[in-house]
Amino acid sequence: MNTKSGWQTAYDKILDEGRKRIPPPTVEQVEALGAGRLSEDEAEKVREALAYYPELLRVMTEPLPDDPGSVVTDEEIASGLAALKRRIARERSPQPSRRRRVGRVLARAAVVAVVVGGGAVAYKVMNRHEGTAVILSADGQLSAVRGGGQTPHQLSTGTDYVLRPAFRPDRPHDSYRLELFDISGGAPRSVETWSRVERAPDGSFPIEMSTKGYAEGRYQLVLYGVDESAVPLATYTIRLIAP
């Protein structure tokens, strides 16, 4: 039974059509609109774009909750703050000296050579990260994102991994982001994101990923190049199975 009203259906269709024609406005444009810094022509374009992206307008206008406690639980706040403090502490831990960095680069270059030769064990030993290291090769065509890639990389649930999705971008981007989608069910569902991932000297984008807490199934990791907006660069299909 179709429970959607005619309004909702028409509205969805209009938004869908509009979004194909008009890109979302930037935050700078919307702020400039709010501050009255745009010419009437520019303002009209931004307003029209906002009409097709109401969630962006809502982000800028939604009032603050009077009482945060009515929206989030104390447990969420406590666990979030604890994780945040850990991340801040990690971020402010001293960077390795230049000499050590050079050494690490050389070591990783050697590691790549070893891996190519089939010495995966040596690779794991020399890698500084904890967890099982896995090199991911891209699915191929980006069109594979929708339907799932080719042969999936098989990983185990309940395991700590260092994933090294390998990809050579056509051009450098300001930053890179990886996002994991659960594609087992109907619509893909974003389940984890790694922002500001750095490209390692071996050409991979290493991330630490624990599959503890993830169910068996099919997942897709998407690598984005982020400049003014994020552009998907490569996808990696992963199948999680019980060990």
Next chain:
Amino acid sequence: MADDDPRFTALYKYYPGVLALLRRLGFPPDESQDLAQEIYLRVHRSMKDYRGEAHWAYLEQTVRRVAFNWIRDKHAAKRHAETVSTDVLLTLPDERLLPADESIDRAATAESLYDAIAELPLNDRTILLLQLGGASYEDLRKTLGLSLSAVKSRLNVARERLKELMSREPRQREE
């Protein structure tokens, strides 16, 4: 170090507010936590530019900007690659989608509504779509740079035009 910086330490106490705002914006719990942490890390990295004033106003602006770009990135990614549907956000309740005008037939078919809205002049279409998208009068006032009475008046005009288009036969509308 920034973590020992009392300016940054003072920002920790706003974490519940940051998280609550993200949740209110429709982000699911896990994503809200991730975004909240991204926001604080960003603030942490730019402490040298922060004068330590207006803690919440400073955080709020960062929250809105990061959330905006997060959603925008998803849209941009979809546009560029026809990639996965990641619309985790902001499904608006049906009642917000109905203009407050009972005289426009609620039972009208989606197709005729679509055609009529698409036919409206740009200004009418924009204000109507913004309202359908959940914008309040106050949001419309700010976004359109109009007075409250002008917003109401323009909405009335848009609805009247829509009503007129809806009342025509399909063939008349095509002409």
